Amino acid sequence: ELKVEQNPLFLSMQEGKNYTIYCNYSTTSDRLYWYRQDPGKSLESLFVLLSNGAVKQEGRLMASLDTKARLSTLHITAAVHDLSATYFCAGTQETSGSRLTFGEGTQLTVNP
Amino acid sequence: SAVISQKPSRDICQRGTSLTIQCQVDSQVTMMFWYRQQPGQSLTLIATANQGSEATYESGFVIDKFPISRPNLTFSTLTVSNMSPEDSSIYLCSVTGTGLPYEQYFGPGTRLTVT
Numbered sequence: 001e002l003k004v005e006q007n008p009l010f011l012s013m014q015e016g017k018n019y020t021i022y023c024n025y026s027t028t029s030d031r032l033y034w035y036r037q038d039p040g041k042s043l044e045s046l047f048v049l050l051s052n053g054a055v056k057q058e059g060r061l062m063a064s065l066d067t068k069a070r071l072s073t074l075h076i077t078a079a080v081h082d083l084s085a086t087y088f089c090a091g092t093q094e095t096s097g098s099r100l101t102f103g104e105g106t107q108l109t110v111n112p
Numbered sequence: 113s114a115v116i117s118q119k120p121s122r123d124i125c126q127r128g129t130s131l132t133i134q135c136q137v138d139s140q141v142t143m144m145f146w147y148r149q150q151p152g153q154s155l156t157l158i159a160t161a162n163q164g165s166e167a168t169y170e171s172g173f174v175i176d177k178f179p180i181s182r183p184n185l186t187f188s189t190l191t192v193s194n195m196s197p198e199d200s201s202i203y204l205c206s207v208t209g210t211g212l213p214y215e216q217y218f219g220p221g222t223r224l225t226v227t
Contacts, residue, residue: 031214042204043155043218045113050214088154098143098208099170100216102154 002027004091006103014111016078021087021106023072029091032072033100034063037086046074046087079110114139114207116219124225125195132191133222135205140185145206146178149221155204161188195226 003026013019023032031050035043047056049065049072056063060083062075072089086107090100115138125131135144144161159167159180167180182188192199205219 033216035218040223042221045215045217048214090155097160097168098216099145099157099160100147100155100206102156104154 002091002101004101004103006106010107012109013079019076021074023089023103025070025091030094031092032065033090034074035088081110084110114217118219118222122223127196130193132189133203135188137186137207141207143208144188146190147204149202197226200226
């Protein structure tokens with residue numbers, strides 16, 4: 001059974017700083033997803049990582065995947081207040097029919 | 113990307129009653145899922161809605177409590193039956209499909225409060 005753990009669960013950072021959110025998973029995951037959730041809103045898809053070494057970037061966010069270490073990271077560069085949200089990673093296995101297993105979420109607050 | 117709508121967007125219900133949530137997608141999709149997000153928590157999969165057959169439920173969720181229908185490739189309903197305050201959550205439908213084999217998108221959610 002796939003288990004997904006994120007850390008940190010809470011992150012408060014200053015604008016302009018860099019930080020990384022970590023996502024560890026317990027068994028082989030065929031795909032790794034990152035989502036953003038604003039308070040009271042649904043999930044916004046950020047990245048889908050399909051293979052070992054995959055790296056994707058969008059604006060100040062960059063996600064990577066190391067399948068050997070069973071680790072994905074979401075790196076935030078020069079944070080701005082608008083990035084304040086909860087970020088979830090989720091894994092899936094082909095044998096599970098694309099069902100997603102979510103991490104606990106990282107609540108990010110970027111302070112001016 | 114798929115455009116997903118859910119109805120209702122929110123509701124306040126009395127314990128013991130039932131609520132049916134609708135999920136409509138603007139294109140045919142292969143897989144539809146229902147998730148629950150309890151207050152301040154992550155998402156937990158309730159079931160996979162299978163077109164033309166019974167839904168596949170995850171451990172801890174049963175058909176009598178969460179009956180699901182999926183009459184076609186663009187529509188599904190989730191009913192929360194005999195509600196209690198513990199059912200207060202956001203319920204989200206999610207889709208993946210032939211046109212977007214790896215992406216999974218989420219509907220806007222239904223915020224349910226049970227009093």
